[in-house]
Amino acid sequence: MKAPDIKLLDARGRPLPSAESYTGTGTGFGGQLQRWNPRPKTADAALLPELKRGNARAEDLVRNHGLASNGVQLHVDNIVGHLFRLSYKPRWRALGMSEEDARDFARDVEAAFTEWAEDPINCWVDAERKRTLTMMVREVVATHSTVGEAMGSAEWIERRPGALYATAIKMVNTHRVSNPNFSGDTARRRSGVEIDRFGAARAFWVRNHDTTGYGFSDGFGTEWRRVPRETSWGRQQFLHVFEPRGDGQTRGANQFLSVMEQLPQLGKLQQTKLQNAIVNAMYAAVIESELGSEAAMEIIGGEIGTDKLEDYMTALADYHEGADIRLNGVKIPHLMPGEELKLMTSSNADNGFSELESSIIRWIAAGLNVPYEALAKDYSKTTYSSARASMMEGWRYYMGRRKIIASRWASMVFALWLEEALDRGVIRMPRSASRGFYEAKASWCNAEWIGSGRLAIDGLKEVKESILLIESGLSTYEKELAKMGEDYQEIFAQQVREMEERRNAGLPPPSWVKALALAPEEQPQEEVAN
Structure with a gap:
């Protein structure tokens, strides 16, 4: 039985004014907050009941709305780029081997992994044989930007001659992970995810495909398969990446939920304005x-x-x-x-439409965490300082997404491959290593990933900044070249080859010091003296 609401009245029978410590917990000026009484909920309680509808709406927006599609594409291009490159860094101290052995081992691993993961012809990394690793990570970021999570299963497929490894990743549509037979959520199974008493995922229920009746059905079948998260010896079987925002959160929340109301209305507003413009042109x-x-x-x-x-x-x-x-x-x-x-x-007055449209797009850009200028493709009111501030703010966000979404997915794929490569003997551990793969899996699989470079608004200023950071000891060639989307080891090796070729061709070596001295802001000493 619900307890009755208790109200305190004054001598005239009017409610006493609230004595909240924060004005936000009161009724607000003029009672504007009086009807705003949201219920406190856990992350799953707020998300899971309408998960399918919210994700379906987000996917529809990305398919049919230009701003939504551009918002997703900005994530893909800035987080991943054209090549997602492995920078393998085994923790050699924890593994008990020397730094020199670790470097030699890392070079062999990087070469073998890149050959398998970025094969553009065979695409062995993909169970469907459609994607390279970079293409797969781009899809992961796009899916995560749309529905808030990305999923895949680790398959063991014995290939025909020419394939050295049986490891392959099958991308899984997030709608396929659901409770079997459309049953309701329980304490141990939520939206197709089995969890233990701590909230950790144990298995995933994956719905099969129904290829009949495309155009009339949703493409999903009526059978479910239970996929364990990992095997008994710790090999991952199901890949699931998202950024949890609350205690016990089971599934990811898509970013479009905060701007789901504004995006469709903006489209209707633009269509109405377009019709008005057509009438005005008559x-x-x-x-x-x-x-x-x-x-x-x-x-x-x-x-x-x-x-x-x-x-x-x-x-x-x-x-x-x-x-x-x-x-x-x-x-x-x-x-x-x-x-x-x-x-x-007819008159053709703007009536403030441009300002209204710009205001809505700024709201959408804030909800999607992307710069307004890049989302709207509008740089008409942008100065160098404001453009750089916007770019740096966006870059910080993209780097966070790269670390927790793109790099995490790629590292899971890399761990699956490295386990098989060591087991098959294609890659051999250094003899100085004191710990095996399963004893220190995290140390053996530690890796950094290099994606797209940071946008340079003024190339000269960006380069001079990097040089000053390196010369002052505040940064390294590895970090500065990674900002440009390059691997410093490849750059150094290429420079050695080029200098050797110039020497053999009778050409003088490049003079980087002279190039810096000729920069517009720093004149050579001879010219200053004259």
Whole structure:
């Protein structure tokens, strides 16, 4: 039985004013917050009941709304880029081997993994054989940006001759993970995810495909398969990445939920404005006549009005057809005496539409955590300082997403491959290592990932900043080149090869110091002295 609400009244029977410590917990100015009484809920209680509807709406927006599609594409291009490159860094101290052995081992691993993961012809990394690792990670980021999570299963597929490894990843549509037979959530199974008493995932229920009736059905079948999260010896079987925001959260929440109401309304607003613009572009030609009111009313109305109107219009048509006056081939309208030609046009006032549209797009950009200028493709009011501030703010967000979503997914794929490569003997551990793969899996699989480089608004200033950071000891070549989307080891090796080729060709070595001295902001000492 619900306890009755207790209200404190004054001597006149009016409710006493609230004594909240924070104004936000009161009724607000003029009682505006009086009806705002949301219920406290856990993350799953707020998300799971409407998970399918929210994700379906987000996918529909990305398919049909330009801003939503661009918002997802900004995530993909800034987080992943054209190549997601492995920078393998085994924790050699924890593994008991020397740094030199670790470097040699890392070079062999990087070469072997890249050969398998980025094979553009065979695509062995993908169970569907459609994607390279970079393509797969781009899809993961796009899916996560749309529905808040990404899923896949680790498959063991014995390939035909030419494939060294059986490891492959099958991408899983997030809608396929659901409770079997559409059953409700329980304490140990929520939206297709089995959990233990601590909330850790134990298994995933994956719905099969139904390929019949495309266009009339959703493409999902009526059978479910239980996929364990990992095997008994710790090999991962199901990949699931998302960023939890609350205690016990089981599934990811998509970013479009906070702007789900504004995006469709913006589309309707633009369509309405477009229709208005079309109407404004139309005009009407009106001929005013000095015909008397009685004669006009007789032509328009009365029993014989139709015949007289016909006679009048016929006479006008015959007159205009006969008056064929032209100037350089262009016909000049010659009106009857007493007629006047007027063009009636509609006004085309903006009425503040541009400012309203810009305000809504800024709201959407804030909800999607992307810079307004990049989302709207509008740099008309942007200065260098504001553009750089916006870019750096976006870059910080993208780097966080790269670490917890893209890099985590790629590291899970890398761990699956490294386990098989060591087991098959394609890769051999250094003899100095004191711990095996399963004893220190995290140390053996530790890796960094290099994605797209940071956008440079002023290339010269960006390069000079990197040089100063390196020379002052505040950064390294590895970090600065990673900001550009490059691997410093590859750059150094290529520079050695190029200098050797220049030497063999009789060319002088490049002078980076001279190039810096010729920068516009720093004149050579000889010119300053003169």
